[in-house]
Amino acid sequence: MHIIFKEENVMKKIVCLSLLCITSALHANVEWEAKIRGGAFIPRSSLFRDIYGTVAGNFDGEIAGQFHKYLQAWLNINFALAHGYSLGFCNTTKLWIVNSSLGLKTPFDIKDWLRVYLGLGPTFGAIRIKDESQFTGCTSSTKSSIGFVAKSGIDFFFCTRWFVDIFADYVYQKADFLKDVNASGLRIGAGIGITF
Amino acid sequence: MKKIIIALMITSLIITEINASIVPFAYVACTGSNTVVVINLNTNTVVKTIPTPFAPYGIAITPNNTFAYITYPNDGAVGVIDLTTNTIVGSPIGVGDTPVNLAVTPNSGYVIVANRNDSTFSIISTATQMNIPGSPFATLLDTPNFVAIAPNGETAYITNADSDSVLPIDIINPLMPIIYSVITIPVVGARMAGIAITSNSDTAYVVDYLSNPSTVVPINNLLTSPTFGSTINLSAGANSPNSALALSPDDLTAYVTINAPSSTTTDSVLISGPTVTPITVGTYPAYVAVLPDGQFVYVTNRSSDTVSVINPYNTVTTTINLSPYAMPQGIAIAQLNITPPNPPASAQGCAMPLLNDLTNIITWTPPASGPAPTAYNIYRDALLTDLIATISATDPLVYEDHHLYPNITYTYYIVSVDGLGVMSTATSVTVTQLCYPAIQPPSSIHGCAMQVGNTVTNIITWTAPASGPTPAEYQIFRDPYLYDLVATVPATPPLQYEDPNLSPSQTYTYYIISVDQYGDVSEPISITVTASCSTPGPSAPTNVIGVIRNNVFLDKTERILTITWTASSSTDVISYNIYNGTTLIANILATAPLTFCTLLVNGDNGQNFSITAVDSNGNESVHVPVTVM
Numbered sequence: 001m002h003i004i005f006k007e008e009n010v011m012k013k014i015v016c017l018s019l020l021c022i023t024s025a026l027h028a029n030v031e032w033e034a035k036i037r038g039g040a041f042i043p044r045s046s047l048f049r050d051i052y053g054t055v056a057g058n059f060d061g062e063i064a065g066q067f068h069k070y071l072q073a074w075l076n077i078n079f080a081l082a083h084g085y086s087l088g089f090c091n092t093t094k095l096w097i098v099n100s101s102l103g104l105k106t107p108f109d110i111k112d113w114l115r116v117y118l119g120l121g122p123t124f125g126a127i128r129i130k131d132e133s134q135f136t137g138c139t140s141s142t143k144s145s146i147g148f149v150a151k152s153g154i155d156f157f158f159c160t161r162w163f164v165d166i167f168a169d170y171v172y173q174k175a176d177f178l179k180d181v182n183a184s185g186l187r188i189g190a191g192i193g194i195t196f
Numbered sequence: 197m198k199k200i201i202i203a204l205m206i207t208s209l210i211i212t213e214i215n216a217s218i219v220p221f222a223y224v225a226c227t228g229s230n231t232v233v234v235i236n237l238n239t240n241t242v243v244k245t246i247p248t249p250f251a252p253y254g255i256a257i258t259p260n261n262t263f264a265y266i267t268y269p270n271d272g273a274v275g276v277i278d279l280t281t282n283t284i285v286g287s288p289i290g291v292g293d294t295p296v297n298l299a300v301t302p303n304s305g306y307v308i309v310a311n312r313n314d315s316t317f318s319i320i321s322t323a324t325q326m327n328i329p330g331s332p333f334a335t336l337l338d339t340p341n342f343v344a345i346a347p348n349g350e351t352a353y354i355t356n357a358d359s360d361s362v363l364p365i366d367i368i369n370p371l372m373p374i375i376y377s378v379i380t381i382p383v384v385g386a387r388m389a390g391i392a393i394t395s396n397s398d399t400a401y402v403v404d405y406l407s408n409p410s411t412v413v414p415i416n417n418l419l420t421s422p423t424f425g426s427t428i429n430l431s432a433g434a435n436s437p438n439s440a441l442a443l444s445p446d447d448l449t450a451y452v453t454i455n456a457p458s459s460t461t462t463d464s465v466l467i468s469g470p471t472v473t474p475i476t477v478g479t480y481p482a483y484v485a486v487l488p489d490g491q492f493v494y495v496t497n498r499s500s501d502t503v504s505v506i507n508p509y510n511t512v513t514t515t516i517n518l519s520p521y522a523m524p525q526g527i528a529i530a531q532l533n534i535t536p537p538n539p540p541a542s543a544q545g546c547a548m549p550l551l552n553d554l555t556n557i558i559t560w561t562p563p564a565s566g567p568a569p570t571a572y573n574i575y576r577d578a579l580l581t582d583l584i585a586t587i588s589a590t591d592p593l594v595y596e597d598h599h600l601y602p603n604i605t606y607t608y609y610i611v612s613v614d615g616l617g618v619m620s621t622a623t624s625v626t627v628t629q630l631c632y633p634a635i636q637p638p639s640s641i642h643g644c645a646m647q648v649g650n651t652v653t654n655i656i657t658w659t660a661p662a663s664g665p666t667p668a669e670y671q672i673f674r675d676p677y678l679y680d681l682v683a684t685v686p687a688t689p690p691l692q693y694e695d696p697n698l699s700p701s702q703t704y705t706y707y708i709i710s711v712d713q714y715g716d717v718s719e720p721i722s723i724t725v726t727a728s729c730s731t732p733g734p735s736a737p738t739n740v741i742g743v744i745r746n747n748v749f750l751d752k753t754e755r756i757l758t759i760t761w762t763a764s765s766s767t768d769v770i771s772y773n774i775y776n777g778t779t780l781i782a783n784i785l786a787t788a789p790l791t792f793c794t795l796l797v798n799g800d801n802g803q804n805f806s807i808t809a810v811d812s813n814g815n816e817s818v819h820v821p822v823t824v825m
Contacts, residue, residue: 047748047750051748051749051750052750086747086748086749087746087747087748088746088747088748088756089745089756089793091749093749093750095750129749129750129751131749131751131752133747133749133754134793135747135756135793135794135795136754136795141751177750177751177752178751178752178753179751179752179753181751
């Protein structure tokens with residue numbers, strides 16, 4: 001947690017800077033882009049993988065504004081869903097993660113039709129777990145937590161405004177339930193976007 | 197009509213008079229604490245204290261028991277106490293310098309005060325509570341000391357503390373006192389202290405305190421021409437002008453205090469002997485007073501802060517502690533007409549057989565009429581000598597008498613007590629019934645020994661009482677005196693106790709009592725375990741194994757005990773009961789898989805689980821503990 005707090009200080013600066021950039025972009029002649037993406041969430045925790053499997057479904061939507069040649073500010077809403085079984089007695093359990101994040105990323109135009117980017121930003125997420133124990137019945141609980149996300153990806157422009165985004169993001173996220181839950185992991189996938 | 201009303205009033209007065217009784221009280225001037233202490237002489241207890249504005253010293257009470265007069269030597273004044281209210285009334289009455297001792301005329305009309313340091317005496321009218329005209333009056337005495345007034349009321353006598361004389365004063369008309377010539381004691385160097393006059397007014401006894409030993413000097417023929425009897429030597433020398441003297445009502449015995457700081461003696465002087473009997477009282481005995489019926493003599497002990505009570509056999513029967521009220525000096529006795537309170541209107545009692553504490557609970561109700569009691573005394577005897585409790589009337593009217601002996605019938609006597617310690621007659625109550633219906637012991641008990649390895653487990657079972665209150669629990673003891681409690685078992689089935697790890701070579705006896713919700717207990721029922729357990733039920737399951745496994749979720753981990761067993765060899769087994777301790781938690785059909793899973797909480801290690809087989813008649817096998825792997 002101590003590390004998270006240190007990161008939070010950095011994140012606060014990024015949030016402020018991102019908000020400043022987005023606010024500035026709204027009043028300036030900036031290029032906007034929006035995209036929706038789908039893919040897989042690969043949890044880092046082995047316990048997570050043992051219970052819910054190595055891959056979970058992951059979906060998000062993102063909007064970004066380029067207010068500088070090498071800087072974009074972005075805002076992302078992410079949703080992940082997993083279904084699994086308890087270890088030992090194979091009782092059903094479900095997990096939902098809803099994450100919102102924002103931050104800054106740096107696009108580099110390699111070609112007219114090819115762009116890569118790297119980004120970093122804080123996240124605020126909610127983790128909901130529903131356990132159906134044969135001994136204690138069906139219980140569910142929700143916890144929220146703050147983390148961060150590191151983003152990377154390649155955009156292929158196949159039309160003037162349309163592009164395909166292939167991405168790999170790493171999200172760091174933990175929450176305190178009856179025991180600590182590590183919901184960190186890698187999100188990989190692809191999406192389609194438009195600039196305007 | 198008027199006659200009827202008058203008749204009723206007279207009848208009422210008569211009834212009131214009949215109900216009232218004469219109660220003796222002692223009024224003690226405590227110089228060291230500016231108080232007058234009131235003692236009820238029927239109970240020899242301090243019942244009231246009256247604060248005084250100055251340090252009181254001598255005290256005298258009017259024969260009609262209306263007022264008490266107290267001297268304030270350091271302030272040259274006399275105070276008045278109204279005996280109907282026991283309060284100081286009016287302002288202090290100024291008299292001469294250092295008034296010490298005083299006396300009241302037999303008709304209660306006047307108080308004569310000896311003023312020690314200005315050679316005067318004062319006369320106060322009890323009607324006006326003022327000095328009569330001309331008071332104080334000069335005397336020929338160096339140091340007026342004690343005052344005595346002849347019972348015929350015609351003459352007062354004042355002793356001289358610094359000389360060998362006694363001054364007679366004609367008080368036939370107290371408003372015009374006539375001072376006679378002094379009576380000079382024919383003892384060289386005599387100094388006069390306490391004095392008393394016989395009931396025929398013809399003889400005075402006066403203390404010569406300076407002789408060693410001190411003496412009592414009889415002065416005869418006071419009504420004609422005084423003569424002197426033989427002096428009577430006391431047991432010691434007082435060397436103090438404050439040695440007091442009092443006569444018994446029959447004039448046969450004089451009581452004299454040996455007033456010295458280290459003295460603990462008051463002499464009883466049988467005048468006809470003369471025989472002197474020293475009586476050991478408290479330290480520094482000061483003043484003495486005799487009850488009008490002569491039954492008891494009271495001596496104040498200045499340094500002990502006590503009053504010694506002496507019976508006619510010259511024995512101190514009681515010492516009344518006045519502390520924290522200090523330096524008791526003058527003492528006088530009043531006989532007040534008191535209407536005692538009525539006894540409690542009713543009283544009830546019942547017994548509660550608490551464990552190791554048989555307790556009687558006594559309740560009562562206040563008297564329906566008469567003076568309101570301030571307290572209630574509870575005695576164990578009809579003579580009211582064995583006081584066991586005093587309960588304030590403002591507290592709940594309940595008394596609990598603990599740690600009683602069984603099989604004894606107790607009777608209690610409750611009396612009402614008013615603020616002056618005056619007691620009513622007693623209301624008695626005999627405790628013959630229990631406070632609640634008696635709880636019964638278990639109606640039956642069984643026990644058997646089960647060999648477990650090298651030890652024995654005794655299994656005790658019993659059935660609930662057939663009648664009476666429902667037990668809340670059962671207590672199991674190993675001794676008939678019910679001290680060695682080995683278990684408390686709730687009154688919910690199964691009514692069973694297992695005593696493990698016992699020696700196979702020893703025989704054990706158990707005593708079980710029923711306990712109700714109030715803590716009442718029954719008589720014990722006992723069993724000595726001699727038989728081995730061979731239950732009428734089926735044979736027990738075998739290979740009863742427990743395994744603890746985790747049920748791991750991402751957010752929590754549950755600890756699960758999985759029990760498996762081999763079926764009972766009996767053919768009529770229909771199910772298996774799973775117990776956690778003595779609590780039945782599951783019943784598994786014999787046709788189902790012989791396994792059972794249960795959640796373990798709070799660090800439970802599964803060691804308390806056991807399993808029994810149940811046959812078609814409902815009989816259970818012995819418990820087989822789960823062996824947790």
